[in-house]
Amino acid sequence: MNDVNRRSFLKTGAAVGGGLLVGFQLPVKGQTAGLSKLNAFVKVGTDDTVTLEIHKAEMGQGTVTSLSQLLAEELECDWKKIRTEFPGVEPVYGSPMMGTYGSLSIRTSWQPLRQAGASAREMLVQAAAQQWKVDKSQCRAENSAVVNTATGTKLTYGALAEAAAKLPAPASVPLKTAAQYKVIGTSPKRLDTPSKVNGTAGFGLDVRRPGMLYASLERCPVFGGKVASFDGSKAMAVPGVKKVVQISNGVAVIADDTWSAMEGRKALIVKWDEGKWANVSTPGLRQEWAALAAKPGQSVRKAGDAAATFAGAVKKVEAVYEAPYLSHAPMEPLNATVEVRPDGCDIWVASQIQSAAQQVAAQITGLPAGKCLIHTQYLGGGFGRRGGADYVGEAVEIAKVMSPVPVKLTWTREDDLQHDTYRPASYVKFSGGLDAQGLPVSFSARVVCPPFGGNTTPVEGIHDMKYAIPNVQVDYTAPDTGTPVSYWRSVGYSQNTYFMEAFIDEMAAAAGADPVEFRRKLLAGTPRLLNVLNIAADKGDWGKPLSAGRFRGVAVVNNIGSFNAQVAEVSVSQGKVKVHRVVCAVDCGQVINPAIVEAQIQSGIVYGLSTVTKLGITLDKGRVVQKNFNNYDPIRIDEMPVVEVHIVPSRENPGGIGEASTPTIVPAVVNAVYAATKKRVRMLPVKPADLV
Amino acid sequence: MAAVKFTLNGKSQTVDVVPQMPLLWALRDTLGMTGTKFGCGMALCGACTVHINGQPTRSCVTQVATVAGKSVTTIEGLSSDSSHPVQRAWIEADVPQCGYCQSGQIMTAAALVAKTANPSDSDIDEAMRGNLCRCGTYQAIRQAVHLAARYQAQAKGGAR
Numbered sequence: 001m002n003d004v005n006r007r008s009f010l011k012t013g014a015a016v017g018g019g020l021l022v023g024f025q026l027p028v029k030g031q032t033a034g035l036s037k038l039n040a041f042v043k044v045g046t047d048d049t050v051t052l053e054i055h056k057a058e059m060g061q062g063t064v065t066s067l068s069q070l071l072a073e074e075l076e077c078d079w080k081k082i083r084t085e086f087p088g089v090e091p092v093y094g095s096p097m098m099g100t101y102g103s104l105s106i107r108t109s110w111q112p113l114r115q116a117g118a119s120a121r122e123m124l125v126q127a128a129a130q131q132w133k134v135d136k137s138q139c140r141a142e143n144s145a146v147v148n149t150a151t152g153t154k155l156t157y158g159a160l161a162e163a164a165a166k167l168p169a170p171a172s173v174p175l176k177t178a179a180q181y182k183v184i185g186t187s188p189k190r191l192d193t194p195s196k197v198n199g200t201a202g203f204g205l206d207v208r209r210p211g212m213l214y215a216s217l218e219r220c221p222v223f224g225g226k227v228a229s230f231d232g233s234k235a236m237a238v239p240g241v242k243k244v245v246q247i248s249n250g251v252a253v254i255a256d257d258t259w260s261a262m263e264g265r266k267a268l269i270v271k272w273d274e275g276k277w278a279n280v281s282t283p284g285l286r287q288e289w290a291a292l293a294a295k296p297g298q299s300v301r302k303a304g305d306a307a308a309t310f311a312g313a314v315k316k317v318e319a320v321y322e323a324p325y326l327s328h329a330p331m332e333p334l335n336a337t338v339e340v341r342p343d344g345c346d347i348w349v350a351s352q353i354q355s356a357a358q359q360v361a362a363q364i365t366g367l368p369a370g371k372c373l374i375h376t377q378y379l380g381g382g383f384g385r386r387g388g389a390d391y392v393g394e395a396v397e398i399a400k401v402m403s404p405v406p407v408k409l410t411w412t413r414e415d416d417l418q419h420d421t422y423r424p425a426s427y428v429k430f431s432g433g434l435d436a437q438g439l440p441v442s443f444s445a446r447v448v449c450p451p452f453g454g455n456t457t458p459v460e461g462i463h464d465m466k467y468a469i470p471n472v473q474v475d476y477t478a479p480d481t482g483t484p485v486s487y488w489r490s491v492g493y494s495q496n497t498y499f500m501e502a503f504i505d506e507m508a509a510a511a512g513a514d515p516v517e518f519r520r521k522l523l524a525g526t527p528r529l530l531n532v533l534n535i536a537a538d539k540g541d542w543g544k545p546l547s548a549g550r551f552r553g554v555a556v557v558n559n560i561g562s563f564n565a566q567v568a569e570v571s572v573s574q575g576k577v578k579v580h581r582v583v584c585a586v587d588c589g590q591v592i593n594p595a596i597v598e599a600q601i602q603s604g605i606v607y608g609l610s611t612v613t614k615l616g617i618t619l620d621k622g623r624v625v626q627k628n629f630n631n632y633d634p635i636r637i638d639e640m641p642v643v644e645v646h647i648v649p650s651r652e653n654p655g656g657i658g659e660a661s662t663p664t665i666v667p668a669v670v671n672a673v674y675a676a677t678k679k680r681v682r683m684l685p686v687k688p689a690d691l692v
Numbered sequence: 693m694a695a696v697k698f699t700l701n702g703k704s705q706t707v708d709v710v711p712q713m714p715l716l717w718a719l720r721d722t723l724g725m726t727g728t729k730f731g732c733g734m735a736l737c738g739a740c741t742v743h744i745n746g747q748p749t750r751s752c753v754t755q756v757a758t759v760a761g762k763s764v765t766t767i768e769g770l771s772s773d774s775s776h777p778v779q780r781a782w783i784e785a786d787v788p789q790c791g792y793c794q795s796g797q798i799m800t801a802a803a804l805v806a807k808t809a810n811p812s813d814s815d816i817d818e819a820m821r822g823n824l825c826r827c828g829t830y831q832a833i834r835q836a837v838h839l840a841a842r843y844q845a846q847a848k849g850g851a852r
Contacts, residue, residue: 058790059790060788060789060790060791060827061789062789189783189786190786190788192788192791193782193783193786193787193788193791194774194783195791196788196791196794197774197779197782197783197787197788197794197798198727198767198768198770198771198774198779199725199726199727199728199766199767199768199795200727201791203729203791203792205726205729205730206726208724208726214721239710240710256721257709257713257717257721257722258717258720258721258730259710259713259714259717259721260710260713262733329826330790330792330826331729331731331737331739331790331792331793331824331825331826331827332729332731332790332792333730333731378790378791378792379790380729380790380791380792380793381790381792381826381827382790383826410730412733413731413732413733413734413737595786599786599789599829599832602828602829602831602832603789603827603828603829604828605828606825606826606827606828606830607826607828628732628733628734628736629731629732629734629736629737629824630734630736633736634824634826636820636821636822636823636824636830637816637817637820637821637823637825637830637833637834638817638818638821640828640830640831640834642831643831
């Protein structure tokens with residue numbers, strides 16, 4: 001897009017404020033002739049193809065399909081003629097940040113994308129009315145054509161596209177009511193599946209540019225460490241190696257192919273200045289955090305007087321819970337392909353936050369951000385990891401040295417596990433008091449967790465718990481460990497829902513109450529959460545006899561604007577936990593694509609389940625102990641339970657789904673493990689020795 | 693450097709690289725066949741699975757020199773039009789989420805149904821447990837392998 005186009009693009013975009021851009025009238029440079037852009041999200045070709053701009057990254061959560069459904073519902077286009085593409089960074093696609101995070105894609109696109117579809121449809125209808133010289137009330141859009149209802153004549157969208165693109169966007173177009181939906185609420189086949197079964201889907205790692213070289217980067221094994229000195233002569237002697245360069249984060253080897261770069265890297269001799277975190281170890285951190293949890297922290301939530309009511313409680317429950325650091329480990333190792341030239345920079349990357357990738361490229365190259373073009377590829381998993389731009393910055397630094405030669409930087413799996421921005425470890429001290437009737441009168445939590453996200457991110461899932469308890473005190477203390485931390489699927493809820501729901505189970509047991517009954521009494525104020533609890537309990541056969549050796553556990557959460565409850569069925573044999581069945585009830589408001597919702601629930605359950613018995617990142621002498629999938633081994637197909645999903649029909653505005661089921665699976669399973677063994681799982685991952 | 697000659701997706705192929713280079717990188721970087729994926733480099737995740745003389749093999753730990761004279765099939769060569777029963781089943785069941793591991797999953801499943809016409813759930817678990825999926829498509833994979841077995845049986849029936 002040239003500057004004139006770009007300016008008018010931004011101007012009209014700003015006029016309607018985020019999300020929707022209408023009235024864009026200029027031809028799109030670089031596109032096939034005859035492709036008219038009706039707004040920022042919709043292009044119509046003279047061959048009747050409809051190209052939809054998918055401004056949210058596709059990392060498996062189904063955005064290519066579900067966002068297309070939002071557009072197509074109002075656009076009245078033929079689903080079979082839809083094409084999609086990932087646009088570059090523009091304010092209209094997210095301001096101040098273009099990105100995909102927080103299970104927000106549907107929630108933030110729900111209104112603007114339907115409006116964009118409706119607006120484009122209205123322009124096509126208007127164009128037809130003008131051509132026929134009739135009132136537009138005599139025209140109806142259906143199946144990628146406009147029909148003259150008086151004569152039955154049709155004009156296809158392709159035939160109308162050029163004329164429509166010259167029209168001003170309508171001021172406002174009413175959207176369909178739920179009863180009129182034809183596409184929303186249905187499960188058409190995913191648009192990305194065909195390319196993902198024949199090897200043609202373009203992931204970040206698959207990018208190839210003419211003359212491209214390949215890089216591998218040796219980083220300090222201790223976080224925050226720096227290169228003291230290095231000798232690259234042996235690396236240069238490895239066949240295929242072209243250059244060895246130091247960048248801010250380590251020493252890069254650049255070669256003719258990935259393997260030669262990795263071989264060259266093995267031959268590097270680097271002396272590190274390991275810095276101040278070289279003595280950090282997991283046992284040491286646990287001791288430090290236990291000491292911190294002995295004292296009050298910063299008060300995050302206070303209601304009544306939790307300490308006094310606890311002192312006077314009939315029954316008292318106290319427990320300490322701990323969760324480890326976790327790595328994201330998406331299947332596609334991190335990578336970026338970058339070409340730096342004097343006049344601009346191109347970045348081909350699978351990124352969750354394209355704006356961050358663009359900004360880091362602008363900082364490193366000194367080029368204006370608008371000259372740093374982000375070409376979004378399919379993401380081979382994200383889970384929060386690809387929200388960072390650290391790997392993009394490394395690639396830009398290397399490509400700047402190699403300019404104008406394009407360079408692809410590929411992380412190894414070892415790099416991925418040892419240089420992640422981790423889900424923080426956390427340590428929580430709970431106390432709860434019950435009255436003579438077995439109802440909770442006090443609840444307090446002291447959370448010790450490295451700071452990440454906003455002020456309440458490390459305590460989300462605890463400070464905002466929905467149980468009606470009159471006296472509540474939640475405190476937070478932020479230790480510093482030097483270990484980089486960030487968002488991991490479901491963020492603070494990933495550890496805190498485990499803590500909260502396992503501790504509530506402890507309180508239920510102390511009260512002598514059934515875990516479902518105990519929760520029901522306390523959730524009357526949150527009817528949608530109570531409803532999913534009831535559905536999960538019903539569909540999960542709560543209270544009904546089980547086959548020998550099987551036991552049930554339950555858990556609930558309200559996060560990302562959605563509600564879910566799970567009942568897990570497990571057996572424990574010689575300390576080994578097997579999860580047989582998980583019944584999940586979810587209320588995520590209006591569903592766009594039920595099949596994708598079900599897939600996301602299964603996905604989130606698998607992601608969380610791996611952390612119950614298998615995954616944990618530990619530190620020794622400042623170094624991450626886990627190196628590859630041999631000692632960071634997620635669950636495999638033979639460990640997959642049967643998952644049953646029950647979706648609550650709803651016309652409420654959509655909630656999120658990508659992170660809905662990850663928090664709940666962990667406590668549902670450990671509560672079932674308690675039912676099976678009478679042992680509380682207060683630290684993850686749980687090992688057989690802990691349960692025998 | 694030494695030229696290695698083998699059959700790739702039914703066609704004669706010569707590749708001139710360091711003989712120790714894993715087949716994975718020769719395919720991806722030298723030959724531009726990027727359907728086969730890098731996941732771990734240690735035969736732990738199965739993303740790089742290809743068939744060598746029909747056997748599912750981890751290309752990330754297979755030196756290119758060892759495939760001399762052999763027949764290599766990658767996801768690109770499984771069929772020319774996604775018509776292999778496993779690909780058809782994967783489409784019908786909409787298995788992929790992010791999709792990155794699916795080339796490897798499909799190659800392993802194709803080898804399974806070629807050997808075991810009607811695999812049980814435990815056959816599937818046994819054959820597929822070497823292929824990691826972080827998106828958690830396992831339940832869909834189980835369904836799709838059963839479906840692929842049915843498609844394969846129908847195709848054989850039709851040819852009779």
